[in-house]
Amino acid sequence: MANIISDETIEYVGILAKLELSDEEKEKAKSDMGRMLDYIDKLGELDTTDVEPMSHVFPVENVFREDIVTNGDEKERLLSNAPQEKDGMFVVPRTFE
Amino acid sequence: MSKQYETVIGLEVHVELATKTKIFCGCSTAFGAEPNTQTCPVCTGMPGSLPVLNKQVLEYAIAVGLATNCDITRYAKFDRKNYFYPDNPQNYQISQLYLPICRNGGVEIETEQGGKKVVGIHEIHMEEDAGKLIHDEWEDCSLVDYNRSGVPLIEIVSEPDMRSAAEVIAYLEKLRLVIQYLGASDCKLQEGSMRADVNLSVREVGAKEFGTRTEMKNLNSFKAITRAIEGETERQIDLIEAGKSVVQETRRWDDAKGESYAMRSKEDAQDYRYFPDPDLTPIRVSEKMLQEIRARQPEFRTEKMARYREAFAIPDYDIEIITGEKPLADLFEAAVALGAQPKKASNWIMGETLRLMKERDVDASDLRFSPENLTKLIALTDTRQINSSVAKEVFEVMFEENVDPEQYVEEKGLKIAGDEGALKKTVEEVIAANPQSVEDYRNGKEKAIGFLVGQTMKAMKGKADPGAVNRMLKELL
């Protein structure tokens, strides 16, 4: 395997992705990610100098809406799925700021 | 301190745009609504919802870019900035990194030494605001309100061109005026519709390289900005003098304590994994679109000042003050257009308006009275229907409640009594009640008439023309 994923990398990606893996899962993730990256490295075989990266397939551009209020009060609906609510707001663990 | 240091400052200024709706959905941006009542699936990150760009946001951003001498990016895109925080419902913010809408601009400011200098603008990009977190002390938790989530912002990123707090304030004032003149925002620091993050580093005078910078957040007033810049400069110099190094980090300013602290957490990787948002299409700014926006650009302050000097016989100082706040200039021009004499309109603004604004801590953009009513009030004094002390009294009421002065004066019976009969009767009563003064006057004591005029005015509750009272007294004596 050309791509060796370190413990630090898995730890770091876990922070970015907000995923907590068990030791066993970490080992598996290291090997899976290494293999996937080896496979993705195949793209390096292609010369892409001067190729524009393509995020949209079609040249659809300038899709806008007008500045007109179309939405009303949806508070009840918004909160209907909330795991925890208080005073019309979502409850989260205390943020440190 | 043996060495001489120089402070290098760049600003990231967030400005909330004055659109009716949010940047990517049709929810209202009105301030002060009950929590979460101005929300929809899009601005609360409901699964499956998709953003669509508010055209007005793009137009305001381009207008600000043009007014600050930026190049407008003809092919712009939105990117996602990924980070987890509860005020950010998708856990990514839609912003612009790779192709921001404006680049390479700059504005001219006056330095403390009275010279001029250009502060470069690196870029201006469009993005969405986050929701609001409210801390619940009772239950030791936080509550999330998404009303502000998705309110449109532009972020104006300056070059590190400023060297002092005074230059920073001058730059912010300049931006505020330009944006206010465009009508793109009211730019209130206290209310958060304009927010400035300060990037600051210090270096020895003459050094070519920049020092390590920190970013300071939570600066809610010009005073706080000044104090934070002074505090941070001192902190960094102390570190360097002590042989320690400055750590590149984000710090939060606590204005009450007058100090800052690092906002760091090991869960905060500061790796935003920006990539083009696949849900939004690219923006192609056509020549036509640019021309239309250019054609709509308003007269800015410098042009306005020149025109005022040309058109109105009012002092330079008045012109400077009035054009220094767009709402004041608007008020002035509207009143003049309605027929008020420029000098009188200017006097009302420079005098009573500014006095009451200061006394009652009212922002120019929050003035309640209309130019129509100001014009009416001026007309009432011009035609001597009320005297100047009554006018001030009426103005105070107008300032609070925007009453129609004609109607108000009528209702409260404040008009100078034009009725000769009533005046004559009062004067006769005053003469009868003050024989001593009458005798003094007849004996050649001119001053005594002043007392009688005063007594008459008092009896008339002020609504008489003192000149007319004087004439009538002399006649009857």
Place this chain on the structure above:
Amino acid sequence: MNGKDEEKNYMNIVEMTATQLAAAIRTGETTAVEATEAVLARIEEEDKKYNCYVTVDRDGALAQAKKVQAQIETGDLTGPLAGVPVAVKDNICTEGLLTTCSSRILHNFVPTYTAEAVKNLHKAGAVILGKTNMDEFAMGSTTETSAYGPTKNPRNTAHVPGGSSGGSAAAVAAGECIYAIGSDTGGSIRQPASYCGVVGMKPTYGTVSRYGLIAYGSSLDQIGPLTKDVTDCAAVLAALASHDPKDSTSVSREDTDFSTALTEDVKGLRIGIPNDYLGEGLNDEVRTAVLQAADVLKEKGAVVERFDLSLVEYAIPAYYTIAAAEASSNLERFDGIKYGYRTEAYAGLHNMYKKSRSEGFGEEVKRRIMLGSFVLSSGYYDAYYLKALKVKALIKKAFDEAFAKYDLILGPVAPTTAPKLGESLSDPIQMYLGDIYTIAVNLAGLPGISVPCGQDDRGLPIGLQLIGDCFQEKKLLRVAYTYEQHGKKF
């Protein structure tokens, strides 16, 4: 009717196509309510075996059926799908009806709005039966990554139905709905259609609104029909397609009268078969069936040629980079704050995020989120994500060149027929390789259709894939229809 007749009638209904059933409702032979009851009875009987559904909305379906029937009787609803019961993949939002993406993290999520595609079905007089099982967040090719157990292939319950729209494909094949809708990010409609022996189409990107489709890879996702035949496919696509101002990537099309394309006419049509689609890894029985299908079209007058498409082996790595990157961002919103699963015990905000997400997402989803977060992270963006977007541009160009020569491209949908349950998940890369013929279509935004063209010696269906240039759905439907009329019946 006595019990036996009723049963017989029900049998007929569940075997009808959508257009047949709508016609029968229109002429009064049956009603929307009777049809819905028949399909619900079938689900009741069969779904324990197949597990096609996550949620069956019995009461809601019957209520809709009554309403729709009344509208048909007053003449307010006249379309070719009016009164016909449909199954909806569980990643498409339905107001008031549980929508889980087959994930634990959305185990209790009830959308507050309905996806535009489903609204369009409502307008066409559809009766929504319920929500079909899928690979969790559409990540998988077997419907085994569902948090609610795998769906089984109705043609052989030891095998998978394919995925990720496995529940939808299996429900159509098992008569547990008359037609279904699914979503296709890398083959997720076409491949299960192929494995289950039904017709499935991925339309040109932008044809069907994505508003309300819970995103996996936003630049690749597209909703489409799974039906019993090509005629239904055209009718359902016509109902689904619309320009939606709520979806910035939605395309405004005039040519959505897809049923007009149902003609037997392939004379002179140039069909290219990529040599790269017949190479190593392709099962012999699949190859034979696909080439026989090509011969049928040749007999009807099409010009069939082999050619080199090139870059085929780069589609999978490019796809997994782009899809994983987009998914890692799209799935950030599942954080235990606004909806869905929140872990019970936690210490502070970040611990709550991590525990909720780690307990809420399954293994394959976590694998792709990790990969996607990595390829976007500082220092790797250019090497992986940007590189993949450039390769995507090259792949699109290769298709453009192919479509300069050919009206459409013909090939297999998948290298094999449906694998056995439990065979695929052990080796993710091997599973990803199974998407080799379908994935490039999503990268290039093209339309593709899967039509049954045979079965292997175990009786497992084989699918024929037709790929068109952008907006050429009508050409695809015409060729698919011609083949369906003249090919063997399976």
